Amino acid sequence: MQYVDMSDEELKAQLDAVKAEYDAYKAKGLDLNMARGKPAPDQLNLSLDMLTIVNENTDFATAAEIDVRNYGGLTGLADARKLMGHIMGGISADNVIVLGQSSLTIMYDLIAHAMTHGIMGSAPWCKLDKVKFLCPSPGYDRHFSICEHFGIEMIVVPMHEDGPDMDMVEQLVSSDSSIKGIWCVPQYSNPQGFVYSDETVERFSKLAPAASDFRIFWDNAYAVHHLVEDHPTVANLKDACDRNGNPDIFYMFASTSKVTFAGAGIAAVASSDANVANMKKFMFYSMIGPDKINQLRHVLYFKDQGSVEAHMRKQAQLIRPKFKAVLDALDQNLDGLGVGTWTKPMGGYFITYDTIPGCAKRVVELAGEAGVKMTGAGAMYPYKNDPDDKSIRIAPTYPSLEDISMAAQIFTVCVRLASIEKILADRA
Amino acid sequence: MQYVDMSDEELKAQLDAVKAEYDAYKAKGLDLNMARGKPAPDQLNLSLDMLTIVNENTDFATAAEIDVRNYGGLTGLADARKLMGHIMGGISADNVIVLGQSSLTIMYDLIAHAMTHGIMGSAPWCKLDKVKFLCPSPGYDRHFSICEHFGIEMIVVPMHEDGPDMDMVEQLVSSDSSIKGIWCVPQYSNPQGFVYSDETVERFSKLAPAASDFRIFWDNAYAVHHLVEDHPTVANLKDACDRNGNPDIFYMFASTSKVTFAGAGIAAVASSDANVANMKKFMFYSMIGPDKINQLRHVLYFKDQGSVEAHMRKQAQLIRPKFKAVLDALDQNLDGLGVGTWTKPMGGYFITYDTIPGCAKRVVELAGEAGVKMTGAGAMYPYKNDPDDKSIRIAPTYPSLEDISMAAQIFTVCVRLASIEKILADRA
Numbered sequence: 001m002q003y004v005d006m007s008d009e010e011l012k013a014q015l016d017a018v019k020a021e022y023d024a025y026k027a028k029g030l031d032l033n034m035a036r037g038k039p040a041p042d043q044l045n046l047s048l049d050m051l052t053i054v055n056e057n058t059d060f061a062t063a064a065e066i067d068v069r070n071y072g073g074l075t076g077l078a079d080a081r082k083l084m085g086h087i088m089g090g091i092s093a094d095n096v097i098v099l100g101q102s103s104l105t106i107m108y109d110l111i112a113h114a115m116t117h118g119i120m121g122s123a124p125w126c127k128l129d130k131v132k133f134l135c136p137s138p139g140y141d142r143h144f145s146i147c148e149h150f151g152i153e154m155i156v157v158p159m160h161e162d163g164p165d166m167d168m169v170e171q172l173v174s175s176d177s178s179i180k181g182i183w184c185v186p187q188y189s190n191p192q193g194f195v196y197s198d199e200t201v202e203r204f205s206k207l208a209p210a211a212s213d214f215r216i217f218w219d220n221a222y223a224v225h226h227l228v229e230d231h232p233t234v235a236n237l238k239d240a241c242d243r244n245g246n247p248d249i250f251y252m253f254a255s256t257s258k259v260t261f262a263g264a265g266i267a268a269v270a271s272s273d274a275n276v277a278n279m280k281k282f283m284f285y286s287m288i289g290p291d292k293i294n295q296l297r298h299v300l301y302f303k304d305q306g307s308v309e310a311h312m313r314k315q316a317q318l319i320r321p322k323f324k325a326v327l328d329a330l331d332q333n334l335d336g337l338g339v340g341t342w343t344k345p346m347g348g349y350f351i352t353y354d355t356i357p358g359c360a361k362r363v364v365e366l367a368g369e370a371g372v373k374m375t376g377a378g379a380m381y382p383y384k385n386d387p388d389d390k391s392i393r394i395a396p397t398y399p400s401l402e403d404i405s406m407a408a409q410i411f412t413v414c415v416r417l418a419s420i421e422k423i424l425a426d427r428a
Numbered sequence: 429m430q431y432v433d434m435s436d437e438e439l440k441a442q443l444d445a446v447k448a449e450y451d452a453y454k455a456k457g458l459d460l461n462m463a464r465g466k467p468a469p470d471q472l473n474l475s476l477d478m479l480t481i482v483n484e485n486t487d488f489a490t491a492a493e494i495d496v497r498n499y500g501g502l503t504g505l506a507d508a509r510k511l512m513g514h515i516m517g518g519i520s521a522d523n524v525i526v527l528g529q530s531s532l533t534i535m536y537d538l539i540a541h542a543m544t545h546g547i548m549g550s551a552p553w554c555k556l557d558k559v560k561f562l563c564p565s566p567g568y569d570r571h572f573s574i575c576e577h578f579g580i581e582m583i584v585v586p587m588h589e590d591g592p593d594m595d596m597v598e599q600l601v602s603s604d605s606s607i608k609g610i611w612c613v614p615q616y617s618n619p620q621g622f623v624y625s626d627e628t629v630e631r632f633s634k635l636a637p638a639a640s641d642f643r644i645f646w647d648n649a650y651a652v653h654h655l656v657e658d659h660p661t662v663a664n665l666k667d668a669c670d671r672n673g674n675p676d677i678f679y680m681f682a683s684t685s686k687v688t689f690a691g692a693g694i695a696a697v698a699s700s701d702a703n704v705a706n707m708k709k710f711m712f713y714s715m716i717g718p719d720k721i722n723q724l725r726h727v728l729y730f731k732d733q734g735s736v737e738a739h740m741r742k743q744a745q746l747i748r749p750k751f752k753a754v755l756d757a758l759d760q761n762l763d764g765l766g767v768g769t770w771t772k773p774m775g776g777y778f779i780t781y782d783t784i785p786g787c788a789k790r791v792v793e794l795a796g797e798a799g800v801k802m803t804g805a806g807a808m809y810p811y812k813n814d815p816d817d818k819s820i821r822i823a824p825t826y827p828s829l830e831d832i833s834m835a836a837q838i839f840t841v842c843v844r845l846a847s848i849e850k851i852l853a854d855r856a
Contacts, residue, residue, distance in 0.1 A: 036499075041488070044497040048484040051721070056476040060469070069472040069689045071464075100528050101719045108714035115544050116554055116578060126544055126554045142716075149713040150544065262499045264721040285577040286536035288570075291529045291719070293479070293692040 002338030003416075003423055015420045022370060022417050025410045030371030032407040037190070037349045038398045039262050039315075046314050047260040050301040054293055064299070068292035075280060076268070080295035083302055084268035087223055088254045089236050091270045097279060099290045103255040103267040107217060108146050110251060110269070113282055114180070114213065115150055120248070120278050122213035125150075125180065134172060134182035136164035138352060138380030138391045140190040143183040143219070147382070154382035155179070159192060163200035170207060177210035181217055186234040188222035191380050191393035192352040193345020195232045205240035207249060216250040222348040223254050224312045227320050231346040238270065247272040256298060258349065259311065266290075266298050316347075322396040325405040326351055333412035339419035340390070351394040352380075353411075359418045360389045366414035372407045430766030431844075431851055443848045450798060450845050453838045458799030460835040465618070465777045466826045467690050467743075474742050475688040478729040482721055492727070496720035503708060504696070508723035511730055512696035515651055516682045517664050519698045525707060527718045531683040531695040535645060536574050538679060538697070541710055542608070542641065543578055548676070548706050550641035553578075553608065562600060562610035564592035566780060566808030566819045568618040571611040571647070575810070582810035583607070587620060591628030598635060605638035609645055614662040616650035619808050619821035620780040621773020623660045633668030635677060644678040650776040651682050652740045655748050659774040666698065675700040684726060686777065687739065694718075694726050744775075750824040750832045754779055757836035767847035768818070779822040780808075781839075787846045788817045794842035800835045 003011060060067045064077045075081070076098030084098050085091035099106055113119075115126045125131045132153040135144060139159070147154050155172065158165045164184070173179055184204075186196040196204075204216055218237055241247050248271070256265030269279065302308050323345070330342050330353070340355045355363055360377035367374050375393040378386040394411070396404050431439060488495045492505045503509070504526030512526050513519035527534055541547075543554045553559045560581040563572060567587070575582050583600065586593045591614070601607055612632075614624040624632075632644055646665055669675050676699070684693030697707065730736050751773070758770050758781070768783045783791055788805035795802050803821040806814040822839070824832050 038499050041495065041498075044488070044495070051486075052480040052483045055480045058479075060472070067469065067472070069475075069692060070469075071466050071685070071690045073691075102715050105715050112540050112544065112714075116540065124554065126552065146713055149710070257499070261497045261721060263501075263717045264497060264719045282577070285574055286540075287530050287533050289691050291692045291722070293689060294719070294722070 002336065003419055004338055008424070008427065011420055011424060015417070015424070018413060018416045018420060022366070022413050025413060026370045028371070030406070030410070032371055032403050032410070033373045033399060034394050034396065034404065034407050034411065035373045035375045036398045037395045039258055040318065040398050040400070043315055043318050043397070044261060046311065047301070050260055050297050053300045054297050064292065064296055066292070068296045071288045073289045073292050074283060074287070076290055077292055077295045077299060079299040080266060081268070083299055084254060084266065085270065087256070087259075087308060088220055088252055088268065088270050089223060089234065091238055091252065095238065095273065095276055096268050096270045097276060097283070098266055098268045098295055101255070101257070101264055101267060101291070101294070103219065103221065103253040103257075103269070104142055106253060106267055106269045107143070107219065109286070111146055111150060117282065119213040119215065120274070128178065130178045132176065132179045134164075134169060134179060135382045136182070136184065136189075137382060138191050138386070138393070139183055140185060140219070141379045143217070144382045156382055157182075159189065159194065161194050162197035163194065166200055166203045170203065173207050173209045173214060175210060179209070180211055180213055181215050183217050183219065185219050185221055186237070187220055188225060188345055188348025190221065190348065191350040191391070192343045193348045193350060194343070195346070196234050198235045201235040201237055201240055205237060205244045205246055205249070207246065209249070214249065218250050218252040220252055220254045222258070224308055225258060225315070225349070226312065226347040227316050227323060228346050238272075241272070248274050251275065259308070259315075260298065260301070264294070266295050319397050321401055322399075322404045323351065325401060326394055326396045326408040329405070329408035329412050333409070334415060337416065337419070339415055349395060349397055351396065353392045353394060353415070355390045355392065355415060356419055356422060357388045357390050359415070359422050360386060360392050362418040362421065363392060363411075363414045366417055367411055370410050370414065372410050374411070430764065431847055432766055436852070436855065439848055439852060443845070443852070446841060446844045446848060450794070450841050453841060454798045456799070458834070458838070460799055460831050460838070461801040461827060462822050462824065462832065462835050462839070463801045463803045464826045465823045467686055468746065468826050468828070471743055471746050471825070472689060474739065475729070478688055478725050481728045482725050492720065492724055494720070496724045499716045501717045501720050502711060502715070504718055505720055505723045505727060507727040508694060509696070511727055512682060512694065513698065515684070515687075515736060516648055516680055516696065516698050517651060517662065519666055519680065523666065523701065523704055524696050524698045525704060525711070526694055526696045526723055529683070529685070529692055529695060529719075529722070531647065531649065531681040531685075531697075532570055534681060534695055534697045535571070535647065537714070539574055539578060545710065547641040547643065548702070556606065558606045560604065560607045562592070562597060562607060563810045564610070564612065564617075565810060566619050566814070566821070567611055568613060568647070569807045571645070572810045584810055585610075587617065587622065589622050590625035591622065594628055594631045598631065601635050601637045601642060603638060607637070608639055608641055609643050611645050611647065613647050613649055614665070615648055616653060616773055616776025618649065618776065619778040619819070620771045621776045621778060622771070623774070624662050626663045629663040629665055629668055633665060633672045633674055633677070635674065637677070642677065646678050646680040648680055648682045650686070652736055653686060653743070653777070654740065654775040655744050655751060656774050666700075669700070676702050679703065687736070687743075688726065688729070692722070694723050747825050749829055750827075751779065753829060753833040754822055754824045754836040757833070757840050761837070761840035762843060765844065765847070767843055777823060777825055779824065781820040781822055781843070783818045783820065783843060784847055784850060785816040785818050787843075787850050788814060788820050790846040790849065791820060791839075791842045794845055795839055798838050798842065800838050802839070
C-alpha cells in the first residue's frame, strides 16, 4: 500500500517502525559515502600496466611523429587524436585536439576565451549586458559552476528520458541572442543516466540559434562507459551537424579520466574544421604543447582495435554489482510505497532518485546524520536550487560493494522516514 | 683592427673575403638550427628512470596523502609543493601550488582570470580602458604574446646586467595605475642570461604601485639551470616582499620542463598566503585537480636532498660544451672587429648577441639562407619590434655539439658580412 493511502494511524505506526530502523543504523556510527563520482581503487588497478608502457626502452625517435619528451605538438599526437576520436563515437583525428588531463579545463578555457575574445569574431561575452546558457537539469554541478563563475545566467531546461526538452530548447535558442550555449551530457547524463535519442540529436543539429556564437557543449564524459552489452548509443552529433549545414554549432568533449586514471588521463575536444582551426590559433598563447608522454601511454595501451571496449567491459564488471546493489535496495524497500521514482541507467556513474516533492534535502540530511554522505540536495540544479526539492544523486562506484549495499539500505530508510514525515506534515 | 677604422678599400677587400667564406658555407646546403630553446635528446635521456618510478608496485594508499590515480588534490601533492618550493629558492610548501606541465599556462590563466575577474576584488581588467605591462626587453616572446593576445599595452624597459632599469620601473609603476604587471626572468634572463642583483630584487620588493592589482610576474624558469659551480643566485623575492611589507605583490613561477621532460614535467606558482588562498578559490572552477601521478614521479625521483642539484650538474655537463662552442666562435672570429657584443651566461638556455644597430634582421636572414635557422630578429621585443634592430637570440642546447659548432662558425661569418655591408652603406 502506498503511504498516501494509509490512515494517520497506520502512517504513525509506520513512522515508529521506520524510526526504530533508522535509529538502529544511526547507533552503528557508520562512515559511508555515496557522494563521489570517482572510480574505486579496483577500477584504477585495471590500468596499472599503462604506467610503465612508456619506459627507457621506448624508441622516442619513432614512437610518435615527434619526441614526446620534448616541447611541441600543440594539438596532441596524431594517434592520440585518433584514439579520442574513436572514443567520441567516430570523429576524424583531424577534428580532434587532445590536451591535458581534464576535459572540464577545456570547457572552462573555451568559455573563458569567449568571455575575453568572443567566438570566431563575435563580440567578447564580457562586453555584453547579458550572457545566458541553457542548463538541462538535473545536470552536472561543475558545468553550472563555470557559468556561475563567469556571471552567465542559467536557464533550467527539464530533462526527459530522451534528452532535454527540445521544444523549449528550440524556442529559446532561436529567439534570444543572449543565449550562447547549452550543457549536454548525451550518453548516460549526469546524474540520471539518460541517453539522448536519435531524434534529440537530430533536433540539436538543426537548431537555428539567434546568436552566431551559440555553441552546444556536448560533454560526452561517459561515451564508452556502458554497464550492459545491449545498450543504446548516442548518435554522432558531428555527422548530423554536417549533414544539416550546421557544422560549427558544437564543441564535443571526452576524457579517459574514468577509463584509465581519474585526473591523470587525457582529455579532448572535437569540432568542425573551422572551430578546430580557431581553437589552435588561440591555444597557442597559453601553452607550448600538452603532456605527450601521457598521450603516448594511452596510445600504446589502447593500440589494438577493440581494446578500449574490452577495457571498459572490465570496468563494467566491477561497477555493475554496485549499481545492482543500489537498485535492488530501492526495488525491495521502496517499490509500491509511492515515495518516489528512480532511474535505472545502462551506463555512466550515477543513479537519480526523485523523492516526492519537498523531501530531497531532508533525506540527504537524515542520511548524513546516519553516517551516509550524499551529494548535497539541489547540487544538480543551477544556483543549487532544485525547485521541487526532489532530486538526489547516488554515486555507487567508489565505496566497496559491502559499503554501498549498506549505504543503499540506509538511504531507503531515510527516504521512507522523510516521506512519512512529509505526508503527515502536509495533512496537519 | 675594427671594421669602422678600415678604409673603404680595406673594407671591400674584407667583404670579398667574407662573402667567399659565406658562399662556401651556403654551397654545403646545410640544415642547422639555433632557434629552439629545447633540451637535446641526451638531456632527456637523463630522466628516463623517472618514467617507471611510479608503477604496479607502488603502494598508492601510502605513497602520498591521497591516491594519486584518482580525482582531487586541487593544489598538488604536499611533497610536490615542497619540491617546487625548493627549486624556487626556498619557498614554503604552503605557499606553492603545483599544477600541470606548463608554467606558461599558469601565467596565461592568471592574466585571463584578471581580465574577467580582476585580482582580489579589483575591477576586471577587461572593463578598463587601458591595461599596461612593463616588459624588460629583450625578453621572452611568449610573455609578450600573452599581453598581445589580451590587448595589454606593452612598455619596453631596458635590461641591464643586474636586471631591468629599476629607476624607470619604480617611476612608471608608482605613477600609472593602468600598469598592472611586469614580466621578469630573474635567474638567467631569457635571452641574455643576466641574473638580477640583490639590489634589484630589493627594489622590486619595495615597489609602491599605483595599482592595487599590480603584480610582478617572476618567471624563475632557470632557477636551478646553472652551467658553472660558482654562479650567482637570485635573492628570494618572497622573503624580501614579506620583509618590506609587500607580501602580495608577486607571483613566482617555475617548472621542471628543462629539468626532466620538456612539456611533460610539473609546473608551479608560489605567492603570499592571500594570493594562494585567492588562486585556490578560482582554480576550483576550472579543474578537479592536476595530474598527481606525474607529480609523484617527480617527488620519488628527487626525493633525496641535493638530488635536483646533482641532476642539474649532469644537465650542465651536456650543455656547457655547446655554450663554449658558441662563445669560442664569437671570441675567435668577432673579437676586436667592433661588430657587436655578446653575453656570457653562467646558466639558462640562451646567449644574446647584439649587432651594431640595424644589422640583426640581416644577420638572421643571411644565416637562414646559409641553412642556419635562428630565432626571428625582433622576436624578443614587444610587438616584435627591436627599435635598434640589434638583438639576436642564440639557443645552443638542442643541436649536437658538431652542429652547434658549425652553426656558430657560420653565424660569425653572417655577422661580419652584415656589419661590413652596413658600414659601407652608411658611408655611401
